[in-house]
Amino acid sequence: MEHIDHILIVDDDREIRELVSSYLTKSGLRTSVAADGRQMRSFLEGNTVDLIVLDVMMPGDDGLVLCRELRAGKHKATPILMLTARSDEMDRIIGLEMGADDYLPKPFAARELLARIKAVLRRTRALPPNLQISEAGQWLRFGDWRLDTIGRHLLDKDGTEIALSGAEYRLLRVFIDHPQRVLNRDQLLNLTQGRDAELFDRSIDLLVSRVRQRLGDDAREPTYIKTVRSEGYVFAVPVAIEEARS
Numbered sequence: 001m002e003h004i005d006h007i008l009i010v011d012d013d014r015e016i017r018e019l020v021s022s023y024l025t026k027s028g029l030r031t032s033v034a035a036d037g038r039q040m041r042s043f044l045e046g047n048t049v050d051l052i053v054l055d056v057m058m059p060g061d062d063g064l065v066l067c068r069e070l071r072a073g074k075h076k077a078t079p080i081l082m083l084t085a086r087s088d089e090m091d092r093i094i095g096l097e098m099g100a101d102d103y104l105p106k107p108f109a110a111r112e113l114l115a116r117i118k119a120v121l122r123r124t125r126a127l128p129p130n131l132q133i134s135e136a137g138q139w140l141r142f143g144d145w146r147l148d149t150i151g152r153h154l155l156d157k158d159g160t161e162i163a164l165s166g167a168e169y170r171l172l173r174v175f176i177d178h179p180q181r182v183l184n185r186d187q188l189l190n191l192t193q194g195r196d197a198e199l200f201d202r203s204i205d206l207l208v209s210r211v212r213q214r215l216g217d218d219a220r221e222p223t224y225i226k227t228v229r230s231e232g233y234v235f236a237v238p239v240a241i242e243e244a245r246s
Contacts, residue, residue, distance in 0.1 A: 012057075
């Protein structure tokens with residue numbers, strides 16, 4: 001049976017929930033709705049979804065709080081597309097820092113939302129061809145870390161699992177697959193998002209900051225991802241491939 005993508009729409013505006021749900025359903029997607037964080041949590045206790053459309057401005061726990069909560073829990077790998085007020089660039093920046101995979105300013109056209117959803121799902125499920133190098137049960141080792149290419153998470157030297165969002169995994173894979181080579185922001189956008197890349201100047205910098213945090217890398221004196229002034233970033237340590245442990 002063909003899989004039908006299931007989208008959860010979390011927004012306190014009933015009209016937006018109904019309009020978005022109706023449009024996405026007519027476009028061949030399955031939808032569910034929640035008016036706030038409480039309803040979202042209740043729904044996710046017994047259901048799985050392929051992507052969450054999450055509004056920032058909501059009563060109670062806002063979208064930023066909920067995004068951080070999702071990234072820390074069992075739904076850490078579920079893609080999140082955040083809806084933000086057009087004037088609130090800071091919300092978009094913080095949303096990316098919290099682990100959102102994309103954002104869309106309000107007001108928006110339903111067709112654009114559908115295109116963004118499809119792009120996020122496509123990026124989440126299929127790595128660019130240059131990243132498809134060692135997926136058959138192998139680890140990528142660098143420094144004190146190992147990257148699980150199947151589970152898409154990090155393991156530190158003690159074997160503790162560090163979760164990665166889809167965007168964080170793709171960026172780390174780009175660096176790992178191009179070690180000791182300077183990559184500028186345009187190259188990083190293209191390699192991680194391909195033709196779906198968004199021209200948001202700070203998005204790569206924010207993503208680099210998030211990956212550094214996962215690696216425990218000091219941005220002032222980084223060990224793994226170093227900044228090359230006026231050029232971009234370089235993954236500064238060698239990478240080895242090893243068989244995954246059973």
